Amino acid sequence: MLRRPRRLLQLAPTCAAALVLLAAACTASSPGPAAQPAPKDSTHSTPASEDSSPSAPPPRDSPSATSAPKDSPPLANPPAAEQVRWWCTCYSRVGPTPTTACRQAEADCEGLERKARGGGSRSIVARSLTHACREIGAEHPGDVLGTREQWRPSERPGAWVSFGACLLPGPPDAGADDGGEPEEPPSILTRERLGELEIGLAADEVTRLLGAPVRRGRAEMSEATGSYVQQWSWPDRGLELTLDAADKRGPYALAAIRAVAPCALRTARGIGIGDLYKTVEAAYLADRDPEEEQDALSFVAGSVYSGVIFTFDAQREKVTEIFFGAAAE
Structure with a gap:
């Protein structure tokens, strides 16, 4: 019983030496991890080859080179x-x-x-x-x-x-108007009339055609035009006229015409109270301004600043009023 332990003690130095030699051999054949190179700029990195190990994922707070995820909130100010x-x-x-x-x-x-x-x-x-x-x-x-x-x-x-105003910022563009005075094209009112009544007719000519007005209003200054205006009316003829003058004492001239039933006068193109919408459109379509806002129950020939305005009944079938002049200043 005493010999076996002694034999083990004799072999221990030999085994220990062998283990030391084996560890040294392993160390020489398996080098330790090499020093890692400094990371390159991610924007210039090259894709890894098939046999290389996958690179580590970017940190969570690093900016991504790709677009924002689909579920990200929309921008507060959308791009132009x-x-x-x-x-x-x-x-x-x-x-x-x-x-x-x-x-x-x-x-x-x-x-x-x-x-x-x-x-x-x-x-x-x-x-x-x-x-x-x-x-x-x-x-x-x-x-x-x-x-x-x-x-x-x-x-x-x-x-x-x-x-009413130019809403674009800045002064007028140089040379925009070619340096000349603007020339206003002739108004439709220069070639239109109602019966023998036409805009600009002198007051005494009006009374010659229609007689003295049944009602004559007081002359009042118009803030929009700076002129004096006076209303004359013939209810039994369905006519109400506006006359104006630069001075309160005159002379006055016809500035606007309003005709309703029972007026029997017709325009220069043959339109009168009671005519159909399609008849008005056929007669005045060439003078209808595509930029002018058309009310559902009216037809503007020329413009609201200088034109002839036809008003229709609720079904937009028949003319109920004819107006000559400026409906807006």
């Missing part, structure tokens, strides 16, 4: 590319009155610009362009030019118009 693009210009309408017009198509705006820069049209004053077409970005022109209340839709789809 997402806004509606408008092309806007300023010129004068017949009246004359300063006008700002906006179109969604650049070509449509340039069409208005050419008319206002050149010979004008029946509703645009010649050489009245003040601001050439400019591009703006907004859901509605009134969001950046004045207020929405200052704008109204045009009959042309995708168009808005504002009367």
